[in-house]
Amino acid sequence: MLLLRILSRLLSIAVTLFGVALVVFVVIRLIPGNPIAMMLPPGATDDDIARLTALYGFDKSIPEQFVIWLGGVLQGDFGTSISLRQDVLGLVLGRLPGTLELAGLALFFAVLIGVALAIFGTIRRGKKTETGIDIWNGLTLSTPDFLWGLALILLFGVVLQWFGISGRVSPQLDLPFVTQFYLLESLARFRLDLTADLLAHMWMPALALALPLSAMIAQVLKVSLKEVMTLDYTLLARTKGYTERQVIFREALRNAALPTLALTGVQLTHLIGGTVIVERLFSYGGLGSMAIDAVINRDLPLIQGIVLTFAVIFVAINLIVDLLYTVLNPRLRHG
Amino acid sequence: MAEALQIRRRTPLRLWLSCGWLTVFFACAIFAGPLSPQDPLAQDLLFERLPPFWASGAEPGFWLGTDSLGRDVLSRMIHGARIAAIVALVAGFGACIIGTTLGLIAGYYRGWVDQIISRIVDVWMSFPAVLFAILLVAVIGTGLTSVIVAIVVIDWTRFCRVVRAETMAQSRMDYVDSARIAGFSRARTLFREVFPNVLPVIIAVLTLEMGIAVVVEAILSFVNLSISSDDPTWGGMISEGRLSIHQAWWVLVFPMITLFLTVLSFTQLGEALRERFDPVLR
Amino acid sequence: MSFLTIQDLDVRLRGSGQRLLRGVSLEVAQGQVHGLVGESGAGKSMIGKAILDVLPRSVEIAGGRITLGETDLTALPAKARRHELGQRTALIPQDPLTALNPARRIGGQITDRLTRVLGWGAARADARAVELLDEVQISDPARVMKSYPHELSGGMRQRVLIAAAFAAEPELIIADEPTTALDVTVQKQILKMIAAMQAAHNTTMLFVTHDLGVVARVCQRVSVLFAGHVVEDADIHTLLSVPGHPYSQALLSATPRYDDPRASLRPVPQSVIDATRAEAEAHDV
Numbered sequence: 001m002l003l004l005r006i007l008s009r010l011l012s013i014a015v016t017l018f019g020v021a022l023v024v025f026v027v028i029r030l031i032p033g034n035p036i037a038m039m040l041p042p043g044a045t046d047d048d049i050a051r052l053t054a055l056y057g058f059d060k061s062i063p064e065q066f067v068i069w070l071g072g073v074l075q076g077d078f079g080t081s082i083s084l085r086q087d088v089l090g091l092v093l094g095r096l097p098g099t100l101e102l103a104g105l106a107l108f109f110a111v112l113i114g115v116a117l118a119i120f121g122t123i124r125r126g127k128k129t130e131t132g133i134d135i136w137n138g139l140t141l142s143t144p145d146f147l148w149g150l151a152l153i154l155l156f157g158v159v160l161q162w163f164g165i166s167g168r169v170s171p172q173l174d175l176p177f178v179t180q181f182y183l184l185e186s187l188a189r190f191r192l193d194l195t196a197d198l199l200a201h202m203w204m205p206a207l208a209l210a211l212p213l214s215a216m217i218a219q220v221l222k223v224s225l226k227e228v229m230t231l232d233y234t235l236l237a238r239t240k241g242y243t244e245r246q247v248i249f250r251e252a253l254r255n256a257a258l259p260t261l262a263l264t265g266v267q268l269t270h271l272i273g274g275t276v277i278v279e280r281l282f283s284y285g286g287l288g289s290m291a292i293d294a295v296i297n298r299d300l301p302l303i304q305g306i307v308l309t310f311a312v313i314f315v316a317i318n319l320i321v322d323l324l325y326t327v328l329n330p331r332l333r334h335g
Numbered sequence: 336m337a338e339a340l341q342i343r344r345r346t347p348l349r350l351w352l353s354c355g356w357l358t359v360f361f362a363c364a365i366f367a368g369p370l371s372p373q374d375p376l377a378q379d380l381l382f383e384r385l386p387p388f389w390a391s392g393a394e395p396g397f398w399l400g401t402d403s404l405g406r407d408v409l410s411r412m413i414h415g416a417r418i419a420a421i422v423a424l425v426a427g428f429g430a431c432i433i434g435t436t437l438g439l440i441a442g443y444y445r446g447w448v449d450q451i452i453s454r455i456v457d458v459w460m461s462f463p464a465v466l467f468a469i470l471l472v473a474v475i476g477t478g479l480t481s482v483i484v485a486i487v488v489i490d491w492t493r494f495c496r497v498v499r500a501e502t503m504a505q506s507r508m509d510y511v512d513s514a515r516i517a518g519f520s521r522a523r524t525l526f527r528e529v530f531p532n533v534l535p536v537i538i539a540v541l542t543l544e545m546g547i548a549v550v551v552e553a554i555l556s557f558v559n560l561s562i563s564s565d566d567p568t569w570g571g572m573i574s575e576g577r578l579s580i581h582q583a584w585w586v587l588v589f590p591m592i593t594l595f596l597t598v599l600s601f602t603q604l605g606e607a608l609r610e611r612f613d614p615v616l617r
Numbered sequence: 618m619s620f621l622t623i624q625d626l627d628v629r630l631r632g633s634g635q636r637l638l639r640g641v642s643l644e645v646a647q648g649q650v651h652g653l654v655g656e657s658g659a660g661k662s663m664i665g666k667a668i669l670d671v672l673p674r675s676v677e678i679a680g681g682r683i684t685l686g687e688t689d690l691t692a693l694p695a696k697a698r699r700h701e702l703g704q705r706t707a708l709i710p711q712d713p714l715t716a717l718n719p720a721r722r723i724g725g726q727i728t729d730r731l732t733r734v735l736g737w738g739a740a741r742a743d744a745r746a747v748e749l750l751d752e753v754q755i756s757d758p759a760r761v762m763k764s765y766p767h768e769l770s771g772g773m774r775q776r777v778l779i780a781a782a783f784a785a786e787p788e789l790i791i792a793d794e795p796t797t798a799l800d801v802t803v804q805k806q807i808l809k810m811i812a813a814m815q816a817a818h819n820t821t822m823l824f825v826t827h828d829l830g831v832v833a834r835v836c837q838r839v840s841v842l843f844a845g846h847v848v849e850d851a852d853i854h855t856l857l858s859v860p861g862h863p864y865s866q867a868l869l870s871a872t873p874r875y876d877d878p879r880a881s882l883r884p885v886p887q888s889v890i891d892a893t894r895a896e897a898e899a900h901d902v
Binding site for chain 3: 238241
């Protein structure tokens with residue numbers, strides 16, 4: 001029974017990813033203009049263009065191209081970028097860690113701020129503090145990450161001039177890293193000076209991505225917490241001599257977290273989708289800013305590779321959230 | 336039980352403010368010409384980077400200053416409202432019509448139709464929306480129409496998911512059975528009986544979608560993929576303002592605030608409608 | 618010498634100031650079971666919640682004193698009061714379906730008070746929990762300790778809650794309609810068990826119920842409540858044979874009796890209700 005559920009889940013993931021690959025493949029081949037002609041110097045002959053077009057396989061029919069590309073992808077070969085003339089997989093893997101670290105930090109911020117606001121609002125429920133938190137959540141939720149990014153740049157970069165506002169790391173620094181996970185590696189190597197520099201570059205884009213999600217978490221979690229706090233088992237916990245905060249942390253939080261977790265999955269994919277524009281805004285060298293360049297340069301193989309990577313991340317997030325949901329809910333685990 | 340007595344009716348002040356701002360927004364969109372103090376496209380290098388009216392060095396008639404080409408910021412913002420309003424309305428309704436139709440069909444008829452539509456929605460949700468929009472505009476070419484088409488193509492899924500869920504919920508109600516027993520056809524039952532009950536939710540999602548459309552348009556203008564860069568769009572102004580942020584902050588700040596207030600108003604209004612109608616929240 | 622003393626307890630709704638308890642006084646001697654009866658809304662549960670300091674947020678204590686042994690609870694600061702109550706009192710709640718945390722195993726929920734409040738070690742607390750589950754006649758206690766609430770029946774859960782209430786040998790237990798949510802067949806067993814446990818541990822108990830039949834089985838003394846006001850306070854035999862107040866008489870004849878069906882299930886006459894309400898409200902001025 002469980003095995004069957006896992007199998008059907010995996011099958012539906014495969015179908016979704018295949019659909020994504022197909023849609024992207026067809027859509028980007030509708031882009032007008034010959035990408036090969038764009039990459040050659042003005043003096044190139046028609047013969048040169050034809051030769052290079054054949055090299056990239058663009059002379060074949062679209063179904064043929066798709067089969068060849070898909071065959072390659074299944075073997076780990078995503079083709080060669082036209083504009084950068086490098087292996088697409090290598091390019092994507094080089095940029096992906098930056099985006100994952102940014103999204104991870106953003107998720108950390110979002111959970112931290114969201115849970116703190118929810119708990120604070122629950123302890124002070126019915127008071128002015130709760131109304132204040134509700135108003136803040138309303139404002140934050142309706143302000144997209146793009147506007148948050150601009151606002152942060154304006155406030156900290158221009159008005160206060162506290163922080164530089166672009167890049168992933170200060171260019172003059174000598175980086176000893178062997179992986180692209182700079183933040184994690186700087187922590188592992190205990191180079192806290194580098195960690196500090198990385199965080200100084202990351203915190204603003206991460207916060208811009210985190211704020212809308214934090215408001216969502218705060219809102220949904222507070223509603224469930226307040227509901228749980230009226231149930232008998234929290235009343236029983238109070239008679240055991242627990243303080244209000246102990247009741248929330250030991251009894252209520254785990255039960256109230258479930259609805260929030262279910263929503264966080266969908267919202268987290270929005271957050272990762274948001275990295276595309278936020279990375280651009282802060283000139284942060286991740287997958288997102290490379291994606292926009294790829295579109296502008298009509299770099300078909302690179303676009304395909306990046307979009308497929310995003311799709312894999314989205315699918316993985318939904319899977320992880322489902323798993324967590326099962327682990328946290330004893331009723332599902334034994335059901 | 337006693338705590339239920341304590342639920343306070345929240346004052347609709349924020350709703351009044353939202354509706355007020357949206358009225359101003361649509362008024363600017365309709366009467367952009369007569370309302371603008373200056374020609375939004377007129378460049379005047381003698382008047383470049385004039386500050387807003389309260390700062391020293393301001394020129395009368397250029398209330399919110401000028402940009403690096405000497406164009407009036409206020410007039411460009413008012414004309415930008417027209418483009419934003421067109422995108423909000425056309426793209427919003429376009430996505431609404433496609434998504435609602437598919438959602439009604441999937442939720443009412445279920446079976447293989449539902450399977451196919453739901454699978455397509457799943458695939459669509461697996462694209463990063465902003466990247467997909469940029470990609471589409473790159474394919475169709477820049478311009479107002481492309482922006483609208485891109486938003487419709489991406490955001491119909493929002494309507495489809497909500498409408499499908501609500502239709503499924505409504506179809507379980509007794510009144511649907513009564514209509515069928517009374518001899519109505521399935522299609523007639525769907526459009527005469529189910530659809531009117533799903534409508535309130537659709538209107539709420541539509542309002543939210545309009546806010547989203549305004550942001551997406553601004554983002555596309557920001558990466559220079561929306562309208563030609565001469566035409567006044569909020570996103571384009573923000574993009575230009577970002578470059579001259581240290582010399583002329585007003586070019587960035589005013590369109591940002593306007594964009595923020597417009598999105599906020601749409602969202603507040605939409606959330607209020609959803610709170611009233613959404614079966615999940617109700 | 619009474620162990621639990623309530624003097625002139627006044628509880629009001631915040632904001633409107635509507636009175637929910639009007640000058641309630643009662644005394645419970647050590648080791649006694651004291652019943653609180655009345656119709657729903659009479660304020661009997663409110664008394665229990667006021668003692669345990671778990672009143673809903675919309676309600677506040679406007680006056681009066683609650684004394685437990687030598688300690689004046691109302692005079693203690695909030696945090697100290699919670700701690701004192703956690704060590705010396707316990708609650709058997711009304712609805713076993715919602716009174717156990719669905720996300721936690723049974724064992725931890727029984728030993729909470731032992732480990733968190735009394736500071737026992739885990740092994741000692743677990744051993745005690747097994748002992749208690751044995752006492753409430755649950756077979757295979759070790760397995761039940763590892764179960765989640767949804768894996769147990771309603772009667773089992775109520776036994777678990779009784780075990781948890783007696784776990785730390787509290788001086789006072791408040792039983793808030795502990796059998797109301799259960800099947801009639803299970804009710805009797807649970808009631809017997811509570812009475813037996815109370816006798817074995819010599820615990821003072823305040824037993825809140827709307828059912829005079831239940832009161833007759835377990836209580837030694839009874840307070841009858843109407844509209845937040847104690848209309849009669851008497852020992853159980855006096856109340857059942859010669860009730861003093863017209864409302865108690867009416868309540869008695871409204872209770873089902875198998876020996877004389879025609880004399881039972883009579884609605885409380887409106888005139889009695891009106892007179893009693895007037896009497897209760899006379900306290901307001």
